[in-house]
Amino acid sequence: MLSRWHRSTLRLALLVSLGLVFSLPTAAQTGRFGDLADGPYDRLVIRNAMVIPGHGGPPVGPYDILIEQNRISQMVPFDEVTAERRGDDGRMTGDRIIDATGMYIMPGMIDLHTHLRQEPMEIEYPYYLKLAHGVTTIVPAADRGLDAGMEQAALSARNEILAPRLFPIWGWGSNTDFSRAEREDPAMAPQVAQAMVQQGAHVVSLGSVTWSDELFGAVAHAVWDAGGITTIHLPPSTNAVVQAVDAARLGATMIEPHYGYAESALPSSVQNFPREYNYNNENDRFRHAGKVWVDTDKELLLSQVADSLVAYGATMLPTRVVYEANRDIIRAQSLPWHEKYTHQALINWNLPNPAFHGSYHYDWTSDDEYYWYTAFDLWGDLIYEFNKRGGRVAYGTDDNYIWATPGFSNIRELQLTRETGMHPLEVIKAATLNSAETLRQPELGLVRPGYLADLVLVDGNPAYNFRFMYSFGALRLDENGDMIRTRGIVHTIKDGIVINNTRLMEEVERMVANSKQGIGPSVVETPFVTRPARPIGSDGRR
Secondary structure (H helix, E strand, C coil), X not given: CCCHHHHHHHHHHHHHHHCCCCCCCCCCCCXXXXXXXXXXXXXXEEEEEEECCCCCCCCEEEEEXXXXXXXXXXXXXXXXXXXHHHCCCCCCCCCEEEECCCCEEEECEEEEEECCCCCCCCCHHHHHHHHHCCXXXXXXXXXXXXHHHHHHHHHHHCCCCCCCEECXXXXXXXXXXXXXHHHCCHHHHHHHHHXXXXXXXXXXXXXXXXXXXXXXXXXXXXXXXXXXXXXXXXXXXXXXXXXXXXXXXXXXXXXXXXXXCHHHXXXXXXXXXXXXXXXXXXXXXXXXXXXXXXXXXXXXXXXXXHHHHHHXXXXXXXXXXXXXXXXXXXXXXXXXXXXXXXXHHHHHHHCCCCCCCCCCCCCCCHHHHXXXXXXXXXXXXXXXXXXXXXXXXXXXXXXXXXXXXXXXXXXXXXXXXXXXXXXXXXXXXXXXXXXXXXXXXXXXXXXXXXXXXXXXXXXXXXXXXXXXXXXXXXXXECCCCCEEEXXXXXXXXECCEEEEHHHHHHHHHHHHHHHCCCCCXXXXXXXXXXXXXXXXXXXXXX
């Protein structure tokens, strides 16, 4: 019989041969995507761009930026003072020149938790929406299977598909031959983690080990030591064992989204669940995930809990947008982009239905919305205090669930992070540099020579108005006092490839139109649509 080491080695060799083990390329391979995107170029020049660097500093510029293949190689300031000192007006030239006059460039955003969902929703649908809204790296759940996710990640790394960089989430022990007893033995954690990382794992979920704080800590440290990171969506069913402060103390890299924080400051060690509570009943689960914020000790939460989270070094990954429906479900169901840009499969999964995860608004009361308004306020205060004390806030959406349409929800997440009181430049830093550091990707997250060319070119200053980043832009007055609509993100650049964002959105529109053929109004729409008149009866009445 082959040893575990030999089995892991053979599996690794197979994955390499299939192209499923990958790393960030040192030079992007040339690919063509019709009229959707082109590049990378030997020399791509972006002229006259104002730069938001990503580290929290203000806009600066304008700059001429040279990108060679997939890497920023030069940034030449071209403001009037610098030009006068240089004594010439020579400009860099290249294979393609983009005139960015009046536009702002910032690092591509990094979404540390999202979902791709399944068929019949085309996998290109979330990819294109993410890219068109400035997201160049995603950490997706393995909705379509881990092997399929790793194959997609490898294709994206080689630029054979038009998609963000992908770092799929692995469950603890996935794709290994370790037995359950071995996976649950803290002493075996280093061996399991090493076997996973050798096969391409980078982001590992701790969700299956929250029942034991000893095992949780062993796994968190083992994955980190092997070169990966860990993420935890703390289930309420085991918060009595590991809540947020515990998870940070035990070494979790990032904690998402809101679970475990309020539970860290309860007057007792367990949440006051009602007698009929069933964790597997999602209506119960999400109702009381909001209510727990009413029961927590607010003073303790915003002082000792915030201080402890900072001291232990965990990253906070809020993903607020996917829970916004809980505080106003009618708003979420009636967002203006649903008709044109929300895939029918996604709408079907969002509609109230106990059979689907995240579709629990079939008995959602005014009290529930009150609980979640309270939760959002206090949760936002905690994020603000954590950030103020030096904690690292990162960026994610958990979208493609609960009426959070991908791409659009990425921009809304920026707005909801701003709602906590964080400065707009801090919000951008959370979505770029902070998330790159959390993901342990030192070549991403800044607009700077030497960094990979993952960039976002926006018509307008996003630090002034995040809505400039929506694909439909935002209304404003021009210098003549005329009302105009900005163009959104004109180009997203991923790995040196320049994307035509307008064409991406046209493709999304086509996919959505096809998905809605023959579909009538849903159960949440019927009260608000015009019904055809009934025929007049023999009594003369309708």
